[in-house]
Amino acid sequence: MGDEIKRSDFIREIIAEHNRTGRFGGRVQTRFPPEPNGYLHLGHPRAICINFGIADEYGGICNLRMDDTNPTKEDVEYVEAIAEDIRWLGFHWGDHILYASDYFDALYDYAERLIELGKAYVDDLSPEEVREYRGTLTEPGRNSPYRDRSVEENLDLFRRMRAGEFDEGARTLRAKIDMASPNIVMRDPIIYRIMKVPHHRTGDKWCIYPMYDFAHCLSDSLEGVTHSLCSLEFENNRELYDWFLDQLDVHHPQQIEFAKLEFNYTVLSKRRLRRLVAEGYVTGWDDPRMPTLAGLRRRGYTPESIRNLIEMVGISKANSQVDIAMLEHAVRDDLNQRSPRVMGVLDPLKVVITNYPEGQTEELEAVNNPQDASAGTRRVPFSRELYIEREDFMEEPPKKYYRLSPGAEVRLRYAYLVTCTDVVKDPTTGEILEVHCTYDPATRGGDAPDGRKVRGTLHWVSAPHAIEAEARLYDRLFNVEDPYQGEDFVDNLNPSSLEVRPCYVEPSLAGVGAGYRCQFERLGYFCVDPDSTPERLVFNRTITLRDSWAKIQGR
Ligand code: ATP
Ligand code: MG
Numbered sequence: 192m193g194d195e196i197k198r199s200d201f202i203r204e205i206i207a208e209h210n211r212t213g214r215f216g217g218r219v220q221t222r223f224p225p226e227p228n229g230y231l232h233l234g235h236p237r238a239i240c241i242n243f244g245i246a247d248e249y250g251g252i253c254n255l256r257m258d259d260t261n262p263t264k265e266d267v268e269y270v271e272a273i274a275e276d277i278r279w280l281g282f283h284w285g286d287h288i289l290y291a292s293d294y295f296d297a298l299y300d301y302a303e304r305l306i307e308l309g310k311a312y313v314d315d316l317s318p319e320e321v322r323e324y325r326g327t328l329t330e331p332g333r334n335s336p337y338r339d340r341s342v343e344e345n346l347d348l349f350r351r352m353r354a355g356e357f358d359e360g361a362r363t364l365r366a367k368i369d370m371a372s373p374n375i376v377m378r379d380p381i382i383y384r385i386m387k388v389p390h391h392r393t394g395d396k397w398c399i400y401p402m403y404d405f406a407h408c409l410s411d412s413l414e415g416v417t418h419s420l421c422s423l424e425f426e427n428n429r430e431l432y433d434w435f436l437d438q439l440d441v442h443h444p445q446q447i448e449f450a451k452l453e454f455n456y457t458v459l460s461k462r463r464l465r466r467l468v469a470e471g472y473v474t475g476w477d478d479p480r481m482p483t484l485a486g487l488r489r490r491g492y493t494p495e496s497i498r499n500l501i502e503m504v505g506i507s508k509a510n511s512q513v514d515i516a517m518l519e520h521a522v523r524d525d526l527n528q529r530s531p532r533v534m535g536v537l538d539p540l541k542v543v544i545t546n547y548p549e550g551q552t553e554e555l556e557a558v559n560n561p562q563d564a565s566a567g568t569r570r571v572p573f574s575r576e577l578y579i580e581r582e583d584f585m586e587e588p589p590k591k592y593y594r595l596s597p598g599a600e601v602r603l604r605y606a607y608l609v610t611c612t613d614v615v616k617d618p619t620t621g622e623i624l625e626v627h628c629t630y631d632p633a634t635r636g637g638d639a640p641d642g643r644k645v646r647g648t649l650h651w652v653s654a655p656h657a658i659e660a661e662a663r664l665y666d667r668l669f670n671v672e673d674p675y676q677g678e679d680f681v682d683n684l685n686p687s688s689l690e691v692r693p694c695y696v697e698p699s700l701a702g703v704g705a706g707y708r709c710q711f712e713r714l715g716y717f718c719v720d721p722d723s724t725p726e727r728l729v730f731n732r733t734i735t736l737r738d739s740w741a742k743i744q745g746r
Contacts, residue, residue: 226461227273238421257291259391266391279488289410292390305366313345313363360385421446455672458482500517500518532557573603596611658728662692664689700728715736
């Protein structure tokens, strides 16, 4: 299959080399190993696309394995959310979800095996002492006084740890490697710790839990993973990954690291995202302002736009930050192709067409998607009273204002050319209440038979036909490029990241359900929120139409 692959990057090159040398017999198997302690965020699709994408390309499988070795932070809610997000992105795993906890028995046996090999010992140092003995980047560590216990004593103590005889923190099982190693990860890392906490899958069965480094490599090995693709922060851990597998002489996958994906104006660490949820800065993990996949989906992002972005950014070995405008470009690009156009007004100003017969209604033909002829047309009602956008009228317009103003003629999209004749104001406040226009009946459809030019084209809805709905308009969640700057990242939250306002939309939208996406002409792409009811539609603005990234790139 290798020949058909057009994409290339350093990971695919390593795999191609393994296939040439026959290291794994031509097999390629990967896994995506999230910790179920939060929802997936915008960084995860890179790992997902790499792991699932590479397995697909080589006709192998990619397991979804929950890294559930820390029972204090995990929850089934997260397992379900993670699975849903991956399915939404369009990837598939084997028959069922796998769990590191599926291997607790096997991992325990491996730990005893390490003890028997003289490669692990039970340590009585307290957590603070362990830290103290570890040394620093510039100083070697010191051996624990318990390091040279006999195999028999170690086995006995480890079994008693498992049986629950000791308190949390009283003892640990540690690998016996090298307290002077320049790689701190190798200074007798802890393999098992006592945690008297029930686990969401294994219940009360265990009171000792394996550490990530031990569980991860052996889970990979047990599953027959060939390429363990992970992010760069595990680079130092690779030596330990290899050490465990070598000592135990078991199937040995190759770990390969890639850089994490990061964005400006965004925080991605689950710990911080959890805080935004827990402290009520957002309405939940799926708040449309959240950089989670659940939030982006609710906001109206398509899985294709996210996959396209990942493709555009590529894979690299060095950490770097991606401009969030690039994500916004990717979603605009995708929505432009697929979104039906409709008309809606976010800030209504009433227009009365004074020469249009009272009580008359007609239906005008509107194009559903100029990017897609197969989307066809629809009929929109027109009448004497309409709403236009308040900012599309100015009583005293500056030069080059081509929208509506006294005496000016503009086109109402798909309808008629209209000319403003009058303005009705509130006598006390001066607020503009209505704009009066006349229409030219000869311009039905929006073009003048005499060929006269009109520069402005406005969207509108017929007042008696319009549906009143709710629009939720979003801005970036943080108002600075680097939300980590300053004392506490929540200080950089944008206080106006959400604006809720009533709006009017054309009647063709009656009955659309949650998840329905469309473009409100000139205003952006919108998606119906799950809060929507048949009585009141709720629209999330996914994104406006202005594409700052494309502009910068000169596209
Ligand atoms: P966080 O630091 O946000 O809590 P994590 O790395 O702890 O993230 P996991 O659930 O453990 O999150 O991650 C599952 C997989 O996704 C890991 O293989 C990890 O390397 C990868 N991953 C996590 N964040 C990113 C990111 N920003 N870019 C690319 N891959 C990521
Ligand atoms: Mg993690």
